[in-house]
Amino acid sequence: MSNPSYTLVYDPNSATTKTSVNEFKNLLEKGKDDAKIEAMKRILITIINGDPMPDLLMHIIRFIMPSKNKELKKLLYFYWEVCPKLAEDGKLRQEMILVCNAIQRDLKHPNEFIRGNTLRFLGKLKEAELLETLVPNVRQCLTHRHAYVRKNAVFALHSIYKVSEHLVPDVADEIYGFLYNETDSVCKRNAFVCLGDLNREAALQYIQDNIQIIDTLDPLLQLAFIEFIRKDSVKNTNLRPQYTTLISELIESSSNIVVYEAATTLTVLSNNSQSILLAGSKFVELANKETDNNVKIITLERINELNKQHPGVLQELSLEVLRVLSSQDLDVRKKALAVTLQFVTSRNVEDVVKLLKKELQATSTSDEDKSSEYRQTLINAIHQLAIKFVEVAANVVDLLLESMKELNTSAAYEVITFVKEVVEKFPDLRPNIIKGLIATLPDSKSGKVLRGALWIIGEYCLEESLIQDAWKYIRNGVGEVPILASEKRAVEPKSTEAEADSDDTKTHKKGPVVLPDGTYATENAFTAESTSPEESEDKPAIRKLILSGDFYLAAVLCSTLVKLILRLQRLDVAQKLLNGLKAEALLTMVSILRVGESKYVAKKIDEDSADRIFSYIKYLNDEKDAEVIQRGFLDDTKDAFKSQVRESELKKAEEVAKDLHANAEQVDEAILFRQFDKNGGIATKNLDDEVNGLSTSDIKKDLVSSKLSKIIQLTGFSDPVYAEAFLTVHQYDVVLDVLLVNQTTTTLRNVSVEFATLGDLKVVDKPATADIAPHGFYKVQCTIKVTSADTGVIFGNIVYDGVHSDESTIVIFNDVHIDILDYIKPATCTESAFRKMWNEFEWENKITIKSEMGSLKEYLEELMRGTNMNCLTPGAAVGEECQFLSANLYSKSSFGEDALANLCIEQSQGQIIGHVRIRSKGQGLALSLGDKVATISRKRKKVEITHV
Structure with missing residues (x-):
């Protein structure tokens, strides 16, 4: 085997030319210190790259070893690590005797830094012949006055014993005695680490002797105790109860690092609910005390893992975890809310909701971007609690509806989305929720919020009294009808006044106004009174939005009027009342169409909205297909929303089941041995794997x-x-x-x-x-x-x-x-988050599609496979019912980059045509995904062979 190297020197310029051995010798022999330093660096890099250059050893001994330059001395010890120390016959080279003498001198050097650095180098030497003569000097360093020398001497002795036991046979006793006489905390920690590896019984005896004062020991020594206990408990499981008691005392340490390590070890040593609760409470305490946001997130993740492994044990910590919301970092707040939602049960849900209410009210006055995002996160958390626990749904809805006027548009729309789901899932709460919604809508100024509210009113106003209340709100929101005539009357008096003023200007010359002091009078544009009717009059919200050009809201309003009238027909109300309301609805619709074509709106009505309103007028006057129209307006839309809610619930249930399956361990599951993994062997997990959160599912086989x-x-x-x-x-x-x-x-x-x-x-x-x-x-x-x-x-x-x-x-x-697909993974996000990112991202890549695939759904599935994107559009909306398909897709890269896509395609004359719009924050991701989409579009339909 080749000798391993321990210290690496990075070469910033790998393209430099090679230097021969003779050139190196000249630099070492004749160069100054700066040139020698550069030469030594190049020599180290060359040796690390595989060329040992044994001929340089003597030159370095002659010209570098006598130097007193500190940087050269440091590089010299790097060289001793990697240079060839053995001759071709396997024996120690003769030149190493000189090296050994130099090391002995450094071990006796009066400078403690040189002594300590030399002792650190000895920990990397693996040649017993070299180390044998240095042992007495290392022993002397154990009694040096400076702690830096002593702490490195302990590790040096331990390393020498690992190389050859006969060199220091009594090292365990020597370190044991050193440990009792030492006063420096770092030296004691190093000595105990070595003692735990050399003599387990002696280390246990030292812990036993200090058990009375263990809570007053230095944190470094406490951490060494914890590390020893964690390793020893794997081999000696019979001592786990005693170790658990000892760790329970160490967990009360004043050092946060010790508390974290002790809590982590305690969760592995014991499955007792009291121990788990103690560890969880300490994690929560750390999350509240520590100022570092990374530490907060790490400890909260530990709490989340504990809850998965021991469900139900940490429920009483939910309010304590929510104290972390006092942090200003949004990621920490999101993590705290996500962890708390796992703890909530029917026993503590009311307390959690009360605290979240206070947080929501406290942030409602701030207009910062982070505050708005935090409000949205709070609303989502309250939403999940209300869906999960019906007993708090009513109170939660009332609170959100009351605070809706103080929220911004996106947060208020989240409330409306939440109300949609609640009124669908809890029929008993519908009347009260609809009443509260109608009561709070006059304060809403956003068209997006009003559209959602009008849809809820049209779908779930099932009683006559509720329909009448909704009609009163709509009548007040629209204002005086016909809208065009009332707008003309509002403008005509001002126009006559303007004509009178123009007549006065013909007789009176207008000029600058001179003040009594001789200066000209000035007027500020910001303080001048506006004469526009929109600003001078306080118009109702719906009317103002229609006049500003929001005809999408006007179409939704007309749809709601049709639904309310059809609902009254189904309830068999008096024909006289029904006719009056129908006439009022028709007048409102016609009025919207006429004002949409006039000059009194900011922009003319679009064709889609005009066609929708014309169709609603037709439906109200159609008596032949009344049943079909009723079924389409009152039943089909509600059924579509029901299926959407049901599908989202199924997705959530699948994610929970998948997460449970990933964390569960089957009784008959094989235990993997890493050592025998390639041969298909079996083994046990060790304690370090449990501490690091690894499971057998994380150990993958490379086939x-x-x-x-x-x-x-x-x-x-x-x-x-x-x-x-x-x-x-x-x-x-x-x-x-x-x-x-x-x-x-x-x-x-x-x-x-x-x-x-x-x-x-x-x-x-x-x-x-x-x-x-x-x-x-x-x-x-x-x-x-x-x-x-x-x-x-x-x-x-x-x-x-x-x-x-x-x-x-x-x-x-x-x-x-x-391939970028190796870095892109399918992901999910909410509709509001998708729309927000779609508006914010700068880069867009639009790809025209012309494909010969068999169906629209087949193309969507192929697109998802080829781009690793996930379809966010519900499955019911991408079926095969028509010749058009529109879907939103989303993925996330390993680097946190978001990729959005919108697919709009139709089937025409046997071909699929349309386009895909891809948006991302950076240009590269949008272009790369665009190339993938273009490749998919070029795929042809498989040819079916009918006969040969």
Whole structure:
């Protein structure tokens, strides 16, 4: 085996020219200290890259070892680590005697830093012959006055014992005595770590002797105790009860690090509910005390994992977790809410809702972007609680409806979405919720919120009294009808006044006004009174929005009027009342159409809205198909919403079941042994795996067949060097395992593999050069850093020396393309989050589609497979009922980049035509996904063979 190196020196310029041994000797012999430092760095890099250069050893001993330059001395010890210490016969080289003498002098050096640095180097030496003469000096360093020397001397003795036990046979007793006499906390910690590895009984005895004062010990020593207990409990399970008691005392430490480690260890040592609750309470305490947001998120994640492993035990901590909401970081708040929702039961749901109400009211006065996002998160949390626990649904809805006027548009729309789901799921609460909604709507000014509210009114006003209340609100919201005539009357008096003023200006010359002090009078544009009718009059909300051009709201309003009248027909109300309301509804619809074509609106009515309103007028006057119209307006739309709610519930149930299945362990499941994993063996999990959150499902098998399918051929079979690569894609990097085969009958010398990249890729390291024997094999590895989910290309070549020294041969590699699908994963998000990102993202890539696939749904499925995107549109909306299909798709990259897509296609004359719009924050992701979509569109329908 080759000697391992322990310290690496990074080469920032891998393309530098090679330096020969003679040149290095000249630099070491005649150069100044700066030149020697650069030469030593180049020597270290060359040795690490595979060229040992044994001829330099004597020159370095002669010209570098006597130097007193501190940087040179540091580089010298790096050199002792990696330089060849053994001759070809396997014995220690004669020159190492001089090195050993120099190390002895440094171990007696009056400077404590040099002594400590030398002792650290001894921990990396593996040659027993060298270490044998240094043991007495290391023992003397145990009594040095400076703690820096003593703490490194302990580790040096431990390392020497690991290399050869006969060199220091009594090291355990010596460290045990040192531990009792030592006063420095770092030295005691190092000594106990070594003692725990050398003599378990002595370490247990030391813990026993200090058990009375364990809570007053230094945190470093307490952490060493915890580490020892965690390892020892794996082999000695009979001591777990005693260890649990000891960790329960350590968990009360004043150090947050000790508390975290003790709580983590306690959850593994014991499954007792009291121990789990104690550990959970300490995690919550850390989340509240620590100022670092990363620590808060880590501890909250630990609490979440504990709840998954021990459901129901941590329920009483829900209010304590919500104290973390006092943090200003939005990610911490979201994490705290997500963890708390897992703890909530029917016993504590009211207390949690009360606290969330206070938080919502406290943030309702702030207009910051973060506050609005936090409000939306709070509303979503309250929404989930109301859906899960029916006993708080009524109170929650009332609270949200009351606070809706103080929320911004997006948060208020979230409330309306929430109310939709509640009135569908809880029929008993519908009358009260509808009354509260109608009462709060006059304060709403947003068209988006009013559209959702009008839809709820049209679908769920099932009683005559509720319909009358809703009609009064709509009548007040629209104002005086006909709208066009009332708007004319409002404008005409002002126009006559304007004409009178213009007549006055003909007789009186208008000019600047001179004040008594001789200066001109000025008027500020911001303080001048506006004479526009929109600003001078306080119009109702719906009327103002219609006049401003929101005809989508007008169409929804007309649809609601039709639903209310059809509902009254189904309730068999008096014909006289029904006729009056129908006439009023028709007048309102016609009025909207007429004002939409007039000059009194900000923009003319669009064709779609006008067609919808015309169709509603037709439906109200159609008596032949009354039953079909009633069924379409009153039943079909409600059934569609029911199916949408049902499908979302099924998705949530599937996610919960999937999560449960991923964390559950079957009784008959095999236990994997990592050591025998490749041979299909079986083994047990150790305690460190449990502490780190690893399970047997995390240990994946690399099948040979799967590796063979990922091999990429880099050169041809007829090239002098055949090369192939196995590509391994990790989260943030790509590893290329390249196999080189010498296909010639001569030795190829100085074979070098060079890679370069195109795109957001960066070559991290350069493979070492090597000599390959005839028909020999050589394997190199190269790591490439990936910084974004963009299409990248890796290209390179092989260079090796020819027959003459000045000749070289180059073999070009085939290009390796990095597939962005390795970094893009399907993801889900809410409709509001999708729309928000769609409006914010700058880059859009629109791809026209012309495909010959059989059906629209088949194309959607192929698009999802080919782009790794998830369809957010409910399944009922992407069925095969018509010749059109529209769907939203979403995915997320490993680097946190969001990718949105909107698919709009139709089937015409046997072809699928339409377009896909892709949006992302950066240009690269949008273009790369666009190429994938274009490739999918070019796929042809499979030809069916009817006969041969």
